[in-house]
Amino acid sequence: DANGFGDACVCDGCLAEELCQEHPLELARCISTDICQEFETCGDQCCPFGSGCDTTSDTCVLPDLTIGTGVIAPSLTFEEVDIAVDGCEVFMGCVTAPGLRRMMKLDIRVRNPGVGALVFGDIQQPEIIGNFVFDECIQSGAFTELLTMTLKDAGNVPRATRDYHGLCVLDGLGTGTQVFDDCLFMGLSPGFSSTLAADQPCAGLDVTGLAAGEYTLEMHLNPDETIAESNYDNNVVTVPITIPEP
Known part of the structure; x- marks a missing residue:
C-alpha cells in the first residue's frame, strides 16, 4: 500500500517520477509529474481534472457544478x-x-x-x-x-x-x-x-x-x-x- 490509501490499486506501483491520480468515477492511475499542473500537485497525488489541492491538508478538493x-x-x-x-x-x-x-x-x-x-x-x-x-x-x-x-x-x-x-x-x-x-x-x-x-x-x-x-x-x-x-x-x-x- 505504497500510496497510503489502504487499498491495492495501480497507484501502489507508481514510480518516483509519478503521482497517483484518483477520479470519483474512474479507476486510479499513475500520472507523470511533468503533466501535473502546480495547483493539482497534492502530496503524492495529482488532483483530477478540474480540481485543486487544499495545501493545508494535502487533500484534493472538488467543485460541485x-x-x-x-x-x-x-x-x-x-x-x-x-x-x-x-x-x-x-x-x-x-x-x-x-x-x-x-x-x-x-x-x-x-x-x-x-x-x-x-x-x-x-x-x-x-x-x-x-x-x-x-x-x-x-x-x-x-x-x-x-x-x-x-x-x-x-x-x-x-x-x-x-x-x-x-x-x-x-x-x-x-x-x-x-x-x-x-x-x-x-x-x-x-x-x-x-x-x-x-x-x-x-x-x-x-x-x-x-x-x-x-x-x-x-x-x-x-x-x-x-x-x-x-x-x-x-x-x-x-x-x-x-x-x-x-
Missing part, C-alpha cells in the same frame, strides 16, 4: 438573425446552417456551490489543450465539454440540440475574493457563478422551423463527466419553454 435557473426566464427571447456563410456562428456550431435563423436566446449561469474550486489552470498547457478551443465569436478560450442543451417537444422528442462551446468560465457573482478573471486561466471559486449573457454572439439555441408551442429545455453540465466533481446529481436541469408564433 450546477445551473442557476433563475436567470433563464427573465432573459429568454426569440430573435431572427441573419448568419453569414463564413460567420463564427457556423464555425462554432451555434447554428445548423447559415442564412436567416430563429434563435432562442437566454442567459446561462454556471454555479459552484461546492467546497472546492473548479480549476482548469493554464488552458494552453499541451496536456489539456485538447479540451479547449479558441472561440471566434467571443474571441477567447472556451471549454468544449461543459454543457449540452436539448429542446424537447411535448412527447419528449428532441427537436434541437447543441454542445455549448462558447463558455469562458470565470468568477462573476459571488461572495469573497474573485480568483479567476482570465480566460487563459479559467476557474470558478466556491460560492461564485459564471454567466454567459444572452446578448453575446453565439449564445442560445437554433430553433429555426420549430412550431410554436410548449417545450422542455434540458441543460446538462459536464455531460461526459470529464471534470471531477463532489456531486453529479445536480448536473441536469429542465426548464419549461414556450415558443411563440414568429
